[in-house]
Amino acid sequence: MDSKAEQQLASIANISNQKERTTSYLALLSTLFSSQPPSKDALITLGRHFVTSMSMAMVVGRRVLGSYVIALCAGTSMDTTGTASITLDDEGSGENQQFMQAGINAFKSSEGEEVRRDVVEGVLAGGNLSGWCEEQTTVLRHLYAHLLQLEEDWLGAAKALMQIPLEGGSRLISDEEKLAVYIKIVRLLLECGEWGQAQTYFSRASLLIHVTKDKETNLSYKLSQARLFDFSARFNEAAQKYHEVSFDSAIAEEDRLQMLKAAVTTSILAPAGPQRSRILATLNRDDRVHSSLPPSLSTMLRKMLLEYIVRQEEVKEFEAGLEDHQRATVEGGGTVLERAVREHNVGACGKVYDNISFEALGNILNLDAENAENTARRMIEQCRLRAWIDQPLHLLYFESRSSHDTDAEAQGTAGGLGIENKEKEVEPRLWSERWDDRIRETSIKVEALAEQIQQKGLIPPIPA
Template structure:
């Protein structure tokens, strides 16, 4: 890409100098004249491309001058290049010059960096152009162009001729993942997260490991694997390396995703764990803690409570699921089916549908799916259109108390619901009726209402 510039003759003149030391000094003197508060984007772009497109530039000259040029462009950004320089005070001089030239002028800096990186680049300056891509990514992040910032990092040649340490590759991959998640590109983010997963074992840096775990939690969230996401968020919320405000945000995300998770023993354990966290009651909005307790205690959730909770959801958490309705609506409906078991022995599908806000056929389909997946202890009398709720066997009581709602333990293996034959169901009902009759008769006799 050709750039119209007034310094083209100057560059040609300097290039003809044979002494390398004099050539370096001449290039740096020209660079100093360009780095002013009224810096010309065209001249600075031409200066950079003079090096990045040259295949005949002496490496000792090119890397020395281009290193200081990159340092000036990076001044004032979040990225600090680690390129070699002759002395720290020399590098500080170019930082100061860059700050003077680009303070409040990110549009000019962006135009220069994009211009330098355009077209074919020489292979000898991969280290310097990599630093420029980091600078461009930082500028785009300031503009909240998350996808553009991610793409700038994607163009970094991590597997080229330059040997890149695994730690640096891992940092780039994780940063790409976080940027892609900011703009909702979870599919592409998963690709780069998979690459990071192959390298995470090589890192001992706590900040990198924390960023990896946070990315993992958010990817699970985007993938609608809410129970797993809630567990990851809750674990991260205890990390003291994170600011208190961010820890509370992680806790809020844990509560939100636990509520969105499908009803069942796994979610019950997560809800119980969150309910024991004192911060839920003291630091989170009241509607979140109230919703959590209703889900935990299997109380029926009302539509107005659902609407208030829904206002705090992210876009991907409002996705429409198979069969109609949002993720939240499905979670609440499944929860309310389980809550009905605490109130009714049986319920007609017309009544259940009215309670859930769906038709009878949808209510039956939802109940059947939950029974098949072992998330609801019940059986269906299809001819009569009734859903019968089963009481839990007595030998399961202790395990359920520890492994599900309100318990203190963790049940590692979810139990399958054992099939119950029609004969056993019939015997159980006769036994229950007989016990009730005996109890009533004993009370009548105790009060002397019937003479023996």
């Protein structure tokens, strides 16, 4: 703290006449902002003098603190949309431009931005802020978050916004302002990978999203939802949202292609099954995938869609473009991508073989026989694979597809016309039914062999 500034503030606080006191505060404020850069200790002392005072006359405090905040914000690129506004009394309305210019001049040196950040941090760091100045301290928190964003301190910026009292304060806050703050917090938390906390604030935003018709806010909400699905490994939902956002003309063309790339990536990472097949088909019909994205992505997408076996060299090429959270390990070993490819290759084997041993399946999946069996069993349990397991013989039998189960249906369309079909789950069969079928097949084979033996005369006829 600056002792000289403290003495001056104490002297001014003892002035009984409010008009004279206000004039003295403003004169001191103007003096402090006149140097380049200003003394950060003196500015912190002045700011704390106001924001912690419980006996400050509101007519004096709001006018002086409002000018102080205006000077601190001057010259920054902070977007004031969704932040609290600062109002000055009619008597002091002409001071707005004066202190704005003073702030621009004070912080324009090379050290100015660092001093500005230290001042805002110092004023807010002590806590015990008075309720009468919530409007001004809210603007300071927005400013602090903005300055931290410029330094790419995403978590620090999110925490600054979390301190804004949006519920139960003395200030009347609109639902649109609350929504704007919540979405900003979500996007900042996602930037630093804190998707668990982001989900909490996204849930709060979801309760308010209906109140706004602002296109930018709705777009930020959809993009945040897509990224949350992505971080939480809900890749089918993420791919749908990313693809939806990629058509929005309000986004720059380069960013739209990034959204499309994210849609293709998450669709490939999604668990194998009918839902993913429909998403892959939708993306495959988007001409931008084949004309504007890297060939490795479109090749991988078509292999997944047509159920071709994916080779390891193709997996490595695709893996190079994944984000950190998409490389997370999963239960059973391996990464998200390795699991997705393993499950895809299990389904692809069904187009080539009627049955396959777990040892041979493991060779294709780069797994041992036991883990290959576990992968197939999990897919069957989740109705994502038409197959059944012969445990004694260590074989996986693929159930034959019906005559109408064509590529068009696998792609989620009827006759290739783009008409969505309802998802068909694999109908479960009782083990007793499967056993009866196998006994019937064995009996037929035995009878056929016996008839062939008799026809060749290898067994003499039984005498009457």
